Amino acid sequence: MPERKPRADALRNREAVLAAADRLFARSDRPEHVTMADIAAEAGVGKGTLFRGFGDRTGLIQALFETRLEPIRQAVAEGPHPLGPGTPPIQRAPALLDALLCFKLDHHHLSLALEEAGTGSPYGAGHYDWWHDTLRGVLEDLPGFGDGDFAAHALLAAVRADLIAHLIDRRNAPREQLRAELAAFAAKVLNGPRQDVRTAHDR
Template sequence: MTERKPRADATRNREAVLAAADSLFAHCERPETVTMADIAAAAGVGKATLFRGFGDRTGLIQALYAMRLAPIELAVESGPPPLGPDTPPLRRVPALLDAVLCFKLDHRHLALALEGTGGDSPYEAAHYDRWHRALRAALERIPGFGDGEFAAHALLAAARADLVEHLVGGERMTREQMRADLARFTARVLGASAVDGD
């Protein structure tokens, strides 16, 4: 049995909804104020279309997040240095963390909306698991580093959306400051291994 292709109007509606949601989250003051009704109105579709296509607000946010994150995940899984799997770990670990941070900075309110979707733990999301696995694998390739399970979680916590929002939105820290601070913090975590080289 062949898989049915989505109707052209359904595809157009999905694209319109994702574009509208993307714009609303990018320009809102607080992500929790963006409602399904707002998104439907901005996309020019009925609310029922949103619920049919995405299930609920969380499903819509997850779909938008996945769409935005896809190019970076592809680079992590099979791309060239500095993100790709063949990069020496002492270069890859900081590059992975910088990519996570830059994504959160570029999509601050969307990331905040995803991490604040009700009872859904950000640690159980598929994208978090992929970042954690990539980071842990890189850490465990560093001679003498040992088990990277906890270290990967701790390093990813430094780029959580709520922390990014606090530092950028509340403390008015610049993008350059955040990236430099995260790079220095990562170097300290890597410790002597970072000095020895790879």
């Protein structure tokens, strides 16, 4: 049997719900306080529509985040420069980190809501494994870099939503300063020694 397409009104409701959630998270100082009832009221639909379409609050947040993230996923998979696969890894790795930082700055409260939803940890968010696997692959394409698994985790820790919130809210760090500091940090990691470093325990 051919797969049934969603009805037009269901698609309209979905877009209305995502747009409403986007507005509420953008203007909320406490994203954890945005409820399904708030989103339903903002979208002009019943709460049942939200639960049928997204399962629960975490599912709704994940769907909204994935929708907003999709253009970056496409750029990483297909281009254009500098995120695409044709870019040298020494340029592509910092470009990926900068794109993620800018995304989280542009969707600040949504990113916080996602990282706090469910497990209370960014590592449980659905997109985290994709970012980690992508960055690790780029790092391992660097000549002599070796295993990029831990390095990818460490670099992604620099763009955690709670860290960005701290830097913005407590230090009033401007956007371009954060981008410059992240680029400098990434350069130190990427341009560091390529030899295999043993721990003190191994010596």
